[in-house]
Amino acid sequence: MRVLIFYFLIFSFIDAKYLDSKSCAECHQDIYNEHIKSMHHHSSIHKDSFHEAVKNKTTPDKYDCAFCHSPASPNLLALKNGEERPNNRNSEEIDGVSCFYCHQINKVFESKHQNINFYGYQGGKPTFFANLSEPDFSDKHANQSNEIFQNSRVCMGCHSHKYNSSLVEICNTKSALDETISDCLSCHMPKTAGSPVNVNKKGRSEYATHGFLGIRDEGMVKKAVELKLAQLKDGFRLEIKNKMGHPVILQPMRLKYVEIEVIRNGKIVWKNFDKSPLEDKESTFTITFKNSDNVEVLPPQAKDFLFKNNLSRNKTKVIEYKVQLEPKDKIKATWKSMISRPQLAEELGLSNEYRKIYEGISETLIIK
Numbered sequence: 001m002r003v004l005i006f007y008f009l010i011f012s013f014i015d016a017k018y019l020d021s022k023s024c025a026e027c028h029q030d031i032y033n034e035h036i037k038s039m040h041h042h043s044s045i046h047k048d049s050f051h052e053a054v055k056n057k058t059t060p061d062k063y064d065c066a067f068c069h070s071p072a073s074p075n076l077l078a079l080k081n082g083e084e085r086p087n088n089r090n091s092e093e094i095d096g097v098s099c100f101y102c103h104q105i106n107k108v109f110e111s112k113h114q115n116i117n118f119y120g121y122q123g124g125k126p127t128f129f130a131n132l133s134e135p136d137f138s139d140k141h142a143n144q145s146n147e148i149f150q151n152s153r154v155c156m157g158c159h160s161h162k163y164n165s166s167l168v169e170i171c172n173t174k175s176a177l178d179e180t181i182s183d184c185l186s187c188h189m190p191k192t193a194g195s196p197v198n199v200n201k202k203g204r205s206e207y208a209t210h211g212f213l214g215i216r217d218e219g220m221v222k223k224a225v226e227l228k229l230a231q232l233k234d235g236f237r238l239e240i241k242n243k244m245g246h247p248v249i250l251q252p253m254r255l256k257y258v259e260i261e262v263i264r265n266g267k268i269v270w271k272n273f274d275k276s277p278l279e280d281k282e283s284t285f286t287i288t289f290k291n292s293d294n295v296e297v298l299p300p301q302a303k304d305f306l307f308k309n310n311l312s313r314n315k316t317k318v319i320e321y322k323v324q325l326e327p328k329d330k331i332k333a334t335w336k337s338m339i340s341r342p343q344l345a346e347e348l349g350l351s352n353e354y355r356k357i358y359e360g361i362s363e364t365l366i367i368k
């Protein structure tokens, strides 16, 4: 009986201290509206069926993905070891990368397999870290500025890199050649007119947006690369320049590619692939893995790469195509992105939401 009461006290204490994302809306309505549409709010196994399908297929009995996908869960270690299962009634889990969690990270430790977030909650009124100059008083939390919210280090606890248990690199936001991190906030949290709080006592005129747009936003996909075409004696040349602050491929299951068509008298007379973009290995970016029997596997089981085509930040790739061209032929190159490779989406039974093609910029050239 005494043991039961003891547990009851601990659990009610944990539940009482977590402030769910919804509770922030009372004073931060605009930021809340942006946040609930973002993938940070949809990162948990309860809201992202792609994540859920990969987890069920690769690690059905444990959930170590929680460290980044449901980081506010109070039982991270038990989830990791498989002693406890994800619970869809637990608001810390359902909230995914929540407001409360992100704003309490006060340090990010570098580590080999993946970095670790340090989180300073001691009980009582929480302290939230960010960058506002002279923040106004709030009775719900204390405010404190922290330099990791200026130099983008706060993102690196989850986005820096990940190696699986066989030390195969699954993702890396830093480029191999350039170890310094880029300014994530300037591209992913652009400032907008408005106020960070509903009652704007400090008279602020702008705030940092919280939509964290990425591959699911065509406006962002249009900013990913620059394409250039040039005529050659026996064909044409394509240049792909990565304009993002990181490699083209972060999450390895993505498919990003250039579709090229040669149009003559209104008809397509040549394409760089027939059915699948993977037929053109040069202009298609993705990463696949294999086990020790050379069979394709998902990242957690990987022993080595099967196929890897990536492009570091600020790097340009030049590809030459030998094609018989005629004067007035039109060459059209278009950047396209998919959340999952189509074959993988098929195998995992993903819904249409995960099978869309997001269109980036196009470049055309008329042959002289």
Ligand code: HEC
Residues within 6 Å of the ligand: 048, 050, 051, 052, 054, 055, 058, 059, 064, 065, 066, 067, 068, 069, 114, 115, 157, 158, 159, 161, 162, 214, 250, 251, 300, 339
């Ligand atoms: C070190 C942190 C970290 C861990 C651990 C982690 N992930 Fe992720 N995961 C991320 C980040 C960051 C993204 C977003 C990357 C991007 O969009 O390029 C992501 C995205 C994904 C996506 C794409 C989801 C979508 O809808 O776009 C899938 C699927 C996924 N992770 C599966 C898993 C699985 C399964 C596990 C556990 C076996 C796992 N992840 C563990 C950080 C992590």
Ligand code: HEC
Residues within 6 Å of the ligand: 019, 020, 021, 023, 024, 025, 026, 027, 028, 099, 100, 103, 128, 129, 130, 131, 132, 133, 134, 135, 136, 137, 138, 139, 140, 141, 143, 144, 145, 196, 197, 200, 201, 202, 204
């Ligand atoms: C009762 C109102 C209220 C609630 C509820 C509230 N806040 Fe705030 N918050 C404020 C006020 C007031 C400020 C200061 C705004 C200013 O100076 O313009 C603030 C500022 C902040 C800042 C900026 C801190 C800094 O130093 O730059 C963050 C981050 C923040 N709140 C996060 C949250 C989160 C996360 C939640 C939900 C768990 C939340 N707030 C709930 C009133 C509130």
Ligand code: HEC
Residues within 6 Å of the ligand: 039, 040, 042, 043, 044, 048, 051, 067, 068, 069, 071, 097, 102, 117, 152, 154, 155, 156, 157, 158, 159, 184, 185, 188, 212, 213, 214, 215, 216, 217
């Ligand atoms: C606690 C871990 C964590 C932190 C800290 C974090 N992220 Fe994320 N982020 C994730 C996960 C996990 C996903 C993928 C969610 C999914 O797709 O299921 C994600 C998704 C994203 C996406 C959207 C990808 C898409 O699919 O469109 C962007 C952009 C992003 N994060 C940028 C950032 C930036 C910039 C920061 C720093 C301010 C940051 N994140 C901090 C874990 C984190």
Ligand code: HEC
Residues within 6 Å of the ligand: 152, 155, 159, 173, 181, 182, 183, 184, 185, 187, 188, 213, 214, 215, 216, 220, 221, 223, 224, 243, 244, 245, 246, 248, 249, 250, 251, 254, 256, 337
């Ligand atoms: C110069 C602008 C720029 C900077 C700096 C930048 N990004 Fe991005 N990022 C983009 C654009 C544009 C996209 C959307 C296109 C795409 O996903 O291919 C994107 C996509 C992403 C995605 C989703 C990728 C996917 O395949 O789902 C994540 C996650 C992300 N960025 C995280 C970060 C982090 C973390 C940092 C800081 C280390 C950062 N970004 C710095 C421009 C930038």
Ligand code: HEC
Residues within 6 Å of the ligand: 021, 024, 025, 028, 031, 032, 033, 035, 036, 040, 097, 098, 099, 100, 102, 103, 130, 131, 132, 149, 150, 154, 185, 189, 196, 197, 206, 207, 208, 210
């Ligand atoms: C992925 C991490 C992350 C999540 C999730 C997140 N924030 Fe933030 N937030 C930041 C960062 C980083 C900044 C600093 C941006 C800057 O200074 O450019 C910030 C800034 C703020 C500010 C100060 C406004 C400003 O212009 O600097 C407030 C208030 C705030 N966040 C509230 C919230 C609330 C409320 C939620 C949930 C509804 C939330 N945040 C979710 C990372 C996050």
